[in-house]
Amino acid sequence: MTHPPVPRVVIIGAGIVGCSLADELTERGWTNVTVVEQGPLFATGGSSSHAPGLVFRTNAAKTLTEFADYTVRKFGGLNLAGQPCFQQVGGLELATTPARWDDLQRKHGLATSWRIRSELLTPQECVRLWPTIDRERILGGFHTPEDGLAKALRACEAQARRAIARGAIFLAHHKVLDIEQRGGRVSSVVTDCGALPADIVVCAAGLWGPKIGRMLGVDVPLLPMAHQYAKTTQLAELAGRNDEFHDARRPILRHQDADLYFREHVDRLGIGSYAHRPMPVDLAELPSSAEARGMPSMLEFTDADFEPSWQHAVELLPALRDSKVEEGFNGIMSFTTDGMPLLGESRQVPGFWLAEAVWVTHSAGVARALAEWMIDGRSTTDLHECDVHRFEQVQLGDDYVHERAAQSFVEVYDILHPLQPAEHPRPLRTSPFYPRQQELGAFFLEAGGWERPHWYEANAPLAEGLALPQRGAWASRYWSPIAAAEAGATRERVALYDMTPLKRLEISGPGALEFLQRMTTNQMDRKPGAVSYALLLDEAGGVRSDLTVARLAHDHFQVGVNGNLDLDWLLRHAPTDGSVLVRDITAGTCCVGVWGPRARDLVQPLTREDFSHQGLGYFKARRATIAGVPVTAMRVSYVGELGWELYADADGGLRLWDALWEAGQDLGVAAAGRSAFNSLRLEKGYRAWGTDMTAEHNPYEAGVGFAVRLDKGDFVGRRALAELADQPPRRRLVPLLFDHPEHVVLGKEPVHLADSAIGYVTSAAYGYTIGRSIAYAWLPAPAAAPGTRVEVEYFAEKLPATVAAEPLFDPEMARIRR
Missing domain, CATH: 3.50.50.60 (FAD/NAD(P)-binding domain)
Known part of the structure; x- marks a missing residue:
């Protein structure tokens, strides 16, 4: 061979x-x-x-x-x-504010989820590790004994x-x-x-x-940015403690409330600061290593920028009052958006x-x-x-990179909520429905450059009188009880969801079917009008993405993907002979999801096409005209209710929204946002790729093995899956139901069984329909059986929960197949 x-x-x-x-x-x-x-x-x-x-x-x-x-x-x-090339001195992060202490407790949970040994310390325990800390200034610490200094x-x-x-x-x-x-x-x-x-x-x-x-x-x-680093004069407290080969013994110290870190340099202290203004570097003005006399990535120290940081350093470590900055530099580092x-x-x-x-x-x-x-x-x-x-193309422009990367520098030590969006530059990408969303008081978060409504203030009256559990401070941020009203409108009447940010590809040409058969896990050789849920795998059977594929004509498919990585993957594998055209049609189109038990009452009077269950069945697609707007209607639902995704050219989008909105007034139509959407999809057990499953997971353990057709012929990853098909999964993605409805978590928390961390949470939300708090989690297969009692660690508190059978809502799929 x-x-x-x-x-x-x-x-x-x-x-x-x-x-x-x-x-x-x-x-x-x-x-x-x-x-x-x-x-x-x-x-x-x-x-x-x-x-x-x-x-x-x-x-x-x-x-x-x-x-x-x-x-x-x-x-x-x-x-x-x-x-040695590494000194395992450990790391110690301090909290001087209640907000930072909360953050360190959450970080301890992250460490446990990712199997990093860590502990939360009292102020006294912190001082034992760093005796010169002002004990009165700190509330506690987060200690990771196996971290350290790379030489x-x-x-x-x-x-x-x-x-x-x-x-x-x-x-x-x-x-x-x-x-x-x-x-x-x-x-x-x-x-x-x-x-x-x-x-x-x-x-x-x-x-x-x-x-x-x-x-x-x-x-x-990327954007090169200068970051300040200084060294003090000799400190009596360090005399004889270290040597040039083991120049540090105390843990690396982080005082993130002041954007500072500290490390020993034999008998001096090094201090790094992210507290100063962003200092972008123009490569055109920077000599190369070959041309520079010294280190081109070490710029002159700007004392004025460091002065506030020095004062914060002295406040935390009073012994520094007898010292001063002896040398420093502004070192260039690379930051991305x-x-x-x-x-x-x-x-x-x-x-x-x-x-x-x-x-x-x-x-x-x-x-x-x-x-x-x-x-x-x-x-x-x-x-x-x-x-x-x-990245999307709009995220590659120089101005965008400069602004977002500079913000990344500012936020290095900030306390960031998982849903916290960047503030600038916005708005960058908006759907045709954006003016109406603004009129309805949409609260927008951002993803992929898109403005995405999470709830609408216009629905506040619908939330009055709702009995909702009191959730914690972190779970209450970027959330509103209005989401419960919007979820209720979806389950009880009909709601409109802006699905425009869902990336859409058109795959066409004489080789389109063969190409999709090779690239996806499900059977694509179906009659025009069929819609399929399918996966993109790598050769080892890992889930690269999940897709919705609609065959609109013999050699014409519309594919809903998760982002630009899917476009890249498909373009890399497309034939080079011109038999397949892969085209991103997202920017020129829009999509509104119309879902709820009265969705047919809303849509049918606006079109001459048959939108009955017999005329347009579940997971079917057809072209139609609604209120004079040409659409592609797909009978799919990510919220578990009757309805359609209606795709139109962007120039007709606003007319489509307005027609649906006007016709729905007598039906109690509501605009609904991503917050309600996430709750509804977790009640149905629908996975979110990139959050619930990635290429680290195979379809069987992720609970999406139903989208695999091993008998359809060869496809990317099939050989690996054929070996896995008869093997019981070692781990599973399963739903947890918390004992107490007020226990709403955020994601990435560790799951414990018998005092041992065994897995971690992926997605979480309160299920407004079932009245329970839900979390999906990866657990070892023996612990993934329904009825298993576990605990989820959330801000250092262990919350009791039970593994449940899925789906949690409408297991017969009766509502979606009306």
Whole structure:
């Protein structure tokens, strides 16, 4: 058996990401690796050269936590010339306000969900770890004993030496001038010292990433920003405590209420600040490492910006009054619009990969994931939040990136609610119904650039007199009791939902059917007018997405997808012979969901088409005209009620809404928002991809195995599923019902059984129809049986709940099939 040749890989950048990736690739047998660096090795002049090395693992993003956890484990086993590459001093985060103490309790829950050892400490316990803290200023702390300090330059060199021993080449003082292409993919990297042939090029250039991307016309949507770091004069309290090889022993200290962190440097203290104004850096004004006399990523310290931070530092650590700032710099770091890395292969330029906006904290984990992705075609860690193709086109503009990335800097240590939207620039994308939504007093949140109503103040009278449980402070934010009234209107009468933000694709051409058969799990070879629920899988059977596919004509399909990653995936796999056209039609169209027991009473008088159950059955589609507006009507429902998704061209959208609204007045029609929608869909057990299930999960354990047709022929992921079909799942996604209706949680909380954490919550809401608080959670299969008693940890309190059978509402599907 012959094996494919090992590809020639050129990595641009010998910082912590480039070195980590070279190590991970060569360890897996890809030894034809060359790392080019415009500066010296290994203090290259990039962000790795000045990084303070903090590795805090706990993050609301499970993916980032997994990255950081691997960094701790890997660097903890590395050394250079007998000196460690990681110091496991632990981390200590302090609360000086009740709001921060609440946040630390929630963070303790996140750590437990993601299996990070942590503990909540009293003020006295915090002072034992850091004796110079002003005890009277703090309310408590969050301690993670296995976190610590990465010695970035040592880790760079240690990993590089391992890679070199396996055959990798590291080239210093090679400035990249261009990246050449041949046959539609990368072919070589041109440097000022000559060209290097390449089958794969990885941009790990850090803050210079956008400059490298422009050589190929590839967007690298990050913003280099300056971040202040200072060192004090010598402190008597640290005399004789540390040495140059173990320069810190106390935990990394974070005073996030003042946007500060602290770490020891032998007998001095380092202080980092996110409290200052955003300081974007123009790459055009920044010398390269080859041109700079010193470190180009270390800018002059601006004392005035640091002065307030120094005062806050002295207030927390009074011993600093006898010290001062001896040296400091403004270090450049990379920020993205959503705070996540930029990973993946360009679709426009095959062979060109990005590993950008990665901090030392996550470096080894990112490198492992990228190496798996490059070699095996997928990562064992779900990467959808990091994939560079996650952005919509409107999110790639320079002004948008600048504004949102600057806000990401401001929010690094802020207390953020899971639903909290960015404030600017808004509104960016609106549906044709937006003027009417404003008139109805819509409360908008934002996702994918879209303004999405969560409830309507016009429905406040409907909420008067409703007996709802008193929920907690966090669960009450970005929520209104009006949502209960809107859910009730949907269940009892009829409601209009703006579904325009749902991304829509048109897939057409003579090869469209064959293409969708190969890409999806369900049977697509059905008569025109059929609608199917289907999955996109990777080769290992992981759920990449779920879709609604309507066959509108023999060679014409409309596909509802979850976002731009699905468009990217389908375009990558589409035939290149012109037999299949994949087109994003979202911007030119709109959609209104009309759902409720009186939906047919509303729609039927407005059209000549037969909208009866016999005329347009469940999961069927047809073209029709409603109130003079051409629509595509799909009889599907994500809320578990009779009704349709009505799709129209955007220019007719407002007329469609107005006609439905006017005709529905005698029926008690209501506009309803996402808050009610989420409650209704959880009562029915409908999954939300990216929240309830990802590529880490297979269809059978996620509860969507009904969308798999193994007998239809081959499709992406079928081989893996065929092996799984007869195996009992090791874990399951199941609903929990809380004992007390006021116990409404947010998502990502740990689930305990017999004092052990066994799983975590994905989605949660109060079920207004059933009068119970619901959470969906991933649990080991033995604990997932209905009737199992569990506890959900919420802000350090354990809330009793029971695993329930699903669906929780209308298991006979009688309401949706009227």
